Amino acid sequence: MIDDEISGLLGRVSLRDRAAFTELYRLTSPKLFAICLRILGDRSEAEEALQEIYVRIWQHADRFSPGQPTPMSWLAAIARNRAIDLIRARKPIANAIDEAYDLADPAADPEKSAVIRAEGRRIDACMEELENDRADAVRRAYVEGLSYQELAEIYAVPLNTMRTWLRRSLLKLRECMER
Amino acid sequence: MTASTPDKGDFRRDEVIAGEYVLGVLSADDRRKVEARLASDRHFAAMVTRWQNNLSSFDEAYDPVVPPARTFAAIERRLFETASSPTAVPVRAGLWQSLALWRGLALASLAAVAIMGASMAGLFAPPSGGRPLVAEMTGKGISVDLVARFDRDSGHLRVTPVATRQAEQKSLELWLINGDNPAVSLGVLPQTGEGEIIIAPAMRAKFSRGSVLAVSIEPLGGSPTGSATGPIIALGKARDL
Numbered sequence: 001m002i003d004d005e006i007s008g009l010l011g012r013v014s015l016r017d018r019a020a021f022t023e024l025y026r027l028t029s030p031k032l033f034a035i036c037l038r039i040l041g042d043r044s045e046a047e048e049a050l051q052e053i054y055v056r057i058w059q060h061a062d063r064f065s066p067g068q069p070t071p072m073s074w075l076a077a078i079a080r081n082r083a084i085d086l087i088r089a090r091k092p093i094a095n096a097i098d099e100a101y102d103l104a105d106p107a108a109d110p111e112k113s114a115v116i117r118a119e120g121r122r123i124d125a126c127m128e129e130l131e132n133d134r135a136d137a138v139r140r141a142y143v144e145g146l147s148y149q150e151l152a153e154i155y156a157v158p159l160n161t162m163r164t165w166l167r168r169s170l171l172k173l174r175e176c177m178e179r
Numbered sequence: 180m181t182a183s184t185p186d187k188g189d190f191r192r193d194e195v196i197a198g199e200y201v202l203g204v205l206s207a208d209d210r211r212k213v214e215a216r217l218a219s220d221r222h223f224a225a226m227v228t229r230w231q232n233n234l235s236s237f238d239e240a241y242d243p244v245v246p247p248a249r250t251f252a253a254i255e256r257r258l259f260e261t262a263s264s265p266t267a268v269p270v271r272a273g274l275w276q277s278l279a280l281w282r283g284l285a286l287a288s289l290a291a292v293a294i295m296g297a298s299m300a301g302l303f304a305p306p307s308g309g310r311p312l313v314a315e316m317t318g319k320g321i322s323v324d325l326v327a328r329f330d331r332d333s334g335h336l337r338v339t340p341v342a343t344r345q346a347e348q349k350s351l352e353l354w355l356i357n358g359d360n361p362a363v364s365l366g367v368l369p370q371t372g373e374g375e376i377i378i379a380p381a382m383r384a385k386f387s388r389g390s391v392l393a394v395s396i397e398p399l400g401g402s403p404t405g406s407a408t409g410p411i412i413a414l415g416k417a418r419d420l
Contacts, residue, residue: 035238166204
């Protein structure tokens, strides 16, 4: 299985195995390059980001452990984080997490989210419970690295409305997956 | 967002912030705040990890694109040709930096063993031919400290776990690393007490000052692949005793 192979390669990379690093790059770089291209939207920036991402992977391969998600999603998260950091630095947006969050939702039970528990559902099933445009906004935020402002423009709603959409959608997804 | 442990009423907000971080909609400043909290709040870190797991199925939307060959060449230059540049950080230093960064990281299922800080004090004693080599492999705040002592003449490598609070059903496997060469397995340490491994004659010449010994957690009996598959829990450089 490809995940086992990538796990094994990451283990070898953490022990400075350059052949394993080359093989890891061969197997995984097309996906990570696609992430950079999609989020950064610029080929030379994406190439530069990909370099930084693999330098980081070489240096931090020892952080991957069986407690993490699958190795491919772990690598994808490194790539997405780097690409999003670059796009946020290039196009700064307003800070948000120190402000009040409007999370009011009479249907939700606050206690429900208090405990990390096992999940019986996949995200895809829960996404179908969201209204179409909200599910679409969640997915585009993730895949394209869009900011709230960009999403608000795309969906032609005020910024605060978009924030409320996404935040409530996140809570609904969480509640759904714990059901 | 506060740095302190939230009460129950904040959990929904924390879930949303964790989800927003993984979606990527936060500003650069907010992302740094989230990352600072990730390092100190294990429960919050678990929320972020869970969102990463949940949302990773969206990764299917990225259709692979093979990068140009020059990109990997540039990566190799950055990683492996920096030694001659006085301003560059050597690769080995990068490794130690990354190990130091392990401190404070909370990995949900391996928190007890995966947090690592390398203690490298006093590693370079003057050389003295024929004397045993010793490597102290320590990790701050983790479950195992090990002292490895290698007798060149007899080929005996003795590994003493100074403290073992290790989970059962796993084996500790010892690895030898010379420079940027691949790690070579030296064998699996006995489950308890002092471990001694006799190094095959062909391997003995590979031990020298500066060799790095590392211990990884492997399935019971050792790595199934011949390469380390689990987290590295201890690491140290050999010096003359």
